[in-house]
Amino acid sequence: MTSHAHSAPAANAAARRQNLSKLLGDALLKGVCALIFLFLLLPTLVVIPTSFSDTQYLAFPPAHWSLRWYVAYFQDPEWIGATLFSLKVAGLTTVAAMTFGTLGALALVRGRVPLKGAVRAVVLAPMIVPHIVIAVAMYMVYMKWNLLGSLTGFVLAHTVVCLPFVVITVSAGLQKMDPSLEMAAASLGANRLRAFRHVTLPLLGPSFATAAAFAFITSLDEAVISYFLSSSTEKTLTRKMFEDIDFDLSPTIAVVSTLIIVMSVLLMGTIEGLRARAARRAKA
Amino acid sequence: MTASLKRFAATLWQADGRRFPAPLSLLLVGPLVIGLCVAFILPVGRLLAVSVWNPDFTLAEFVHITESPLYLRILGRTFLLGGVVTVLTLVLAYPVAFLMARLSGWRLAVATACVLVPLWTSVLVRSYAWIIILQRNGLLNSILTGLGLTDAPLPLLYNELSVTIAMTHVLLPYMILPIWAALRTIPRDLPLAAQSLGANAVRVFFLVVLPLSLPGVASGVLMVFILSLGFYVTPALVGGPETLMVATLIGQQTTELLNWPFAGALAALLLGITLLLVTVFNRFLGLDKKAAS
Numbered sequence: 046m047t048s049h050a051h052s053a054p055a056a057n058a059a060a061r062r063q064n065l066s067k068l069l070g071d072a073l074l075k076g077v078c079a080l081i082f083l084f085l086l087l088p089t090l091v092v093i094p095t096s097f098s099d100t101q102y103l104a105f106p107p108a109h110w111s112l113r114w115y116v117a118y119f120q121d122p123e124w125i126g127a128t129l130f131s132l133k134v135a136g137l138t139t140v141a142a143m144t145f146g147t148l149g150a151l152a153l154v155r156g157r158v159p160l161k162g163a164v165r166a167v168v169l170a171p172m173i174v175p176h177i178v179i180a181v182a183m184y185m186v187y188m189k190w191n192l193l194g195s196l197t198g199f200v201l202a203h204t205v206v207c208l209p210f211v212v213i214t215v216s217a218g219l220q221k222m223d224p225s226l227e228m229a230a231a232s233l234g235a236n237r238l239r240a241f242r243h244v245t246l247p248l249l250g251p252s253f254a255t256a257a258a259f260a261f262i263t264s265l266d267e268a269v270i271s272y273f274l275s276s277s278t279e280k281t282l283t284r285k286m287f288e289d290i291d292f293d294l295s296p297t298i299a300v301v302s303t304l305i306i307v308m309s310v311l312l313m314g315t316i317e318g319l320r321a322r323a324a325r326r327a328k329a
Numbered sequence: 330m331t332a333s334l335k336r337f338a339a340t341l342w343q344a345d346g347r348r349f350p351a352p353l354s355l356l357l358v359g360p361l362v363i364g365l366c367v368a369f370i371l372p373v374g375r376l377l378a379v380s381v382w383n384p385d386f387t388l389a390e391f392v393h394i395t396e397s398p399l400y401l402r403i404l405g406r407t408f409l410l411g412g413v414v415t416v417l418t419l420v421l422a423y424p425v426a427f428l429m430a431r432l433s434g435w436r437l438a439v440a441t442a443c444v445l446v447p448l449w450t451s452v453l454v455r456s457y458a459w460i461i462i463l464q465r466n467g468l469l470n471s472i473l474t475g476l477g478l479t480d481a482p483l484p485l486l487y488n489e490l491s492v493t494i495a496m497t498h499v500l501l502p503y504m505i506l507p508i509w510a511a512l513r514t515i516p517r518d519l520p521l522a523a524q525s526l527g528a529n530a531v532r533v534f535f536l537v538v539l540p541l542s543l544p545g546v547a548s549g550v551l552m553v554f555i556l557s558l559g560f561y562v563t564p565a566l567v568g569g570p571e572t573l574m575v576a577t578l579i580g581q582q583t584t585e586l587l588n589w590p591f592a593g594a595l596a597a598l599l600l601g602i603t604l605l606l607v608t609v610f611n612r613f614l615g616l617d618k619k620a621a622s
Contacts (some may be wrong), residue, residue, distance in 0.1 A: 067530060078428045081421050082443040085501060088458030089450060091468060095461055149361035156354025164358060167365050173607060174373060175559025177576040178596045181583050182372035185379075205369045208361070266451045269561045269576075273584070286453045290566050294460065302454040309449040317445065 089306060096299035114296045124285065124297065131282035134196065135264040138203040142260045143253070145204070146211030153212070154219040172209040179206070180273040187274060194276025202270050207260040214259065218252025219245075251323045258316045262309055377600070380593030390594035400578070404598075407575045410493065411557035417497045418553050419546065422504035426545075427538075429505075430512035448502040456566040459495045460486060463567070487569035495563045500556060504549040511545025512538070551610045555603050575599055 096114060098107030118124050149168060152158050171179065183202050184193070192198030226248065230240035268283040275284040282301065289298050349357070380390050394400045429440050447455065462468045463485040470482040485491060515538060523533045561576040568574075575595060582592040 063529070070530065074424055074428055077424050078440075081425050081501075082440070084421070084498065085443050085447050087462065088455045088498065089446060091461050092454060092458045145361045145364060148357040152349065152354040152357035156349035156357060157351045158354045158358055159351065164362055167362060167370065171365075171369055173555075173603060175555075175576070175599055175603060177559050177561045177579050178373060178376070178600050179369070180561075181579055181592055181596060182376035183368075184583060185376055185589060186372040201368045205365060208365065212361075262449065268451065268453050272562075273580070283451070283453055286451075286457075287562070287566070290453065290457050290460070294457075298457050299461075302451070302457060305454060306446075306450050309451075310446055313445065313449045314442075317441075 092299050092302045092306065095296060096303040098296050098299070100296075114300045118297050118300045121297070124301065127280055127282045127285040128301075130196075130279065131265055134199045134203060134281060135261050137196070137200045138207055138264040139257050139260045141200060141204045142207040142211045143257055146208050146256065147215050147253070149208075150212045150215035150219060154216050168212050169209050171205050176206070176267075176269040180270040183270060184273040193274055194279035196279075198274055199271065199281065202274055203264040203267055206267060206270065207263050210259045210263065211256045214256040215249065215252050218249050222248050251319055254319060255316050258312050262312060265305070266309075373600075376589070376593045377597050378593070379589045380591075380597050383590050390590045391598075393591065394594060394598065403573055403575060403578055406572070407558055410489070410496070410572075410574065411554050413493060414496045414500060414557045415550055415554045417493070418501050418504040419550060421497070421501055422508055422549065423546075426505050426508035426512055426542075429509045430515075444502050444505050447498065452499055452562045453566075455499060456495055456563050459491060459498070459567050463491050463494070486567060487572075489568075489572050492564050492568040492572045495567045496557060496560060499560075499563060500553045503552050503556065507549040507552070508542060508545040511542045515541045547610065547613075551606060555606055558599060558603065 094106055097110045097112065099109035099111040099113060100107065153161065153165065153168075158164055179202075183198075187193045187198050190198075192201070222245065227240045227244050230244045231237065235243065266283070267281075268287060271281040271283045272287055275281060280288075282305075286298060286301060289295065348354075381387060383389070394404075425440075425444070429437065429444075432440055460467070464470070465482045465484075465486070467486070469485060470479075473479045474482060519541070520533045520537050523537045524530075528536065559576050560574065561580060564572050564574045565577055565580075568577075576599075579592050579595045579599070582588045582595065
């Protein structure tokens with residue numbers, strides 16, 4: 046009895062101590078993470094205000110605000126030319142990577158592919174080989190094939206880099222899909238082609254959207270291979286940015302950066318939102 | 330005409346079971362494989378081949394690398410910087426992943442956005458941003474002098490410090506995401522069970538949570554280290570002459586000197602190390618098995 050009365054306050058104190066240290070630990074964890082999140086977001090938070098600066102040189106925060114660098118960007122034929130060229134490359138790359146990647150994923154997941162391991166290795170290899178190696182190798186071969194600075198050359202190179210993402214994403218979508226849905230369609234009288242068109246393809250929609258957005262952004266963002274394959278007349282936006290960051294650092298780069306950030310975040314955010322909604326629906 | 334086409338399609342589709350027959354599978358996967366062989370395997374293979382066939386078989390280029398103190402120093406620096414960046418990202422990523430594994434709802438959405446927005450932002454944009462922050466009269470220096478911590482602006486840019494900071498920033502999401510994925514799959518009852526058996530928070534973490542998160546840590550470490558070895562853009566833009574790394578060296582050898590055999594040898598070295606790391610990692614963690622299941 047006495048021992049019980051004695052131990053209860055001690056246990057209470059221990060529990061309180063534990064609670065306190067847990068609270069402190071929690072606060073510390075959150076504080077540290079807040080700093081790391083700030084580190085992650087800092088570049089974005091710095092670039093966007095810089096694009097609205099009024100000065101010739103780089104200063105942060107800008108002393109006066111203006112849209113002059115936006116005007117400068119839209120009036121510069123070299124910037125606009127590189128932008129349009131990159132958008133064209135990204136669009137064609139997306140179409141090519143989606144077409145070949147989806148067909149390949151279908152065969153790999155649903156078909157009988159001889160030497161499947163080797164085929165998969167070839168498809169995934171561009172993800173593992175360092176981009177500098179791919180860039181230099183293509184530079185060497187493209188020089189012989191006369192493809193440097195050509196639309197074909199860029200689309201070919203970017204498609205290679207985007208294919209692993211497309212094949213992985215579409216394969217995952219195919220694997221996750223419930224095969225009984227197709228069987229149900231078949232049992233209701235649809236032939237395989239009809240079942241594929243009306244059941245499989247619509248169910249793959251989210252995977253297609255994710256893969257396409259990924260391919261588009263990857264192509265638009267690709268800096269190393271594009272740097273080597275560009276010529277002095279035909280260059281991608283990333284090559285033009287690289288040159289300008291390396292040589293003159295004008296705030297026009299901040300404008301281009303802001304536009305790219307806004308576009309990437311909108312596109313990927315939409316995809317991420319769609320995916321989260323699909324996941325929630327699958328759970329419900 | 331359409332009827333016969335339909336019949337042809339039907340024969341292609343009709344397989345025993347639910348799989349496509351081999352001819353259709355080959356038809357589907359063929360363009361992909363042929364395209365990759367022409368546009369990817371062939372160029373990379375040719376680059377590797379010129380490093381040893383010049384015109385006869387020779388290992389001179391590789392000997393050239395190992396005998397030159399300059400090239401060995403560049404290789405060493407690449408590995409050292411890769412190691413430092415890997416450790417830094419791990420230290421920064423773990424707490425974030427740990428916190429994210431416990432969040433839900435809008436808090437998780439905000440945290441995820443903080444990780445993904447930089448990942449979706451071009452490496453060029455981020456290098457540019459670090460120049461704004463780290464340059465002589467940049468953001469960080471004006472804060473430091475404003476607080477009276479230094480009298481003159483510190484040299485923060487175009488050196489190893491700026492390359493380390495910028496590379497850590499670029500690679501941090503690649504470390505956070507796999508660790509978070511591993512931590513997320515730990516059942517909540519497990520730490521609770523350890524706690525009810527008398528383990529305090531520290532012991533629960535080191536005996537239960539940390540070991541279960543190690544596969545995520547391993548994939549993060551592998552990915553970050555491999556990516557860091559091949560970095561080109563960041564060191565080129567925010568680095569200086571004394572931060573020359575392997576990727577930049579390969580670039581110089583081709584665009585400026587057109588020394589293909591030597592560039593090929595360096596590329597072979599970089600590729601060989603990368604493949605070795607991936608293979609070792611697969612052997613120990615059975616990535617293939619996991620991917621197959």
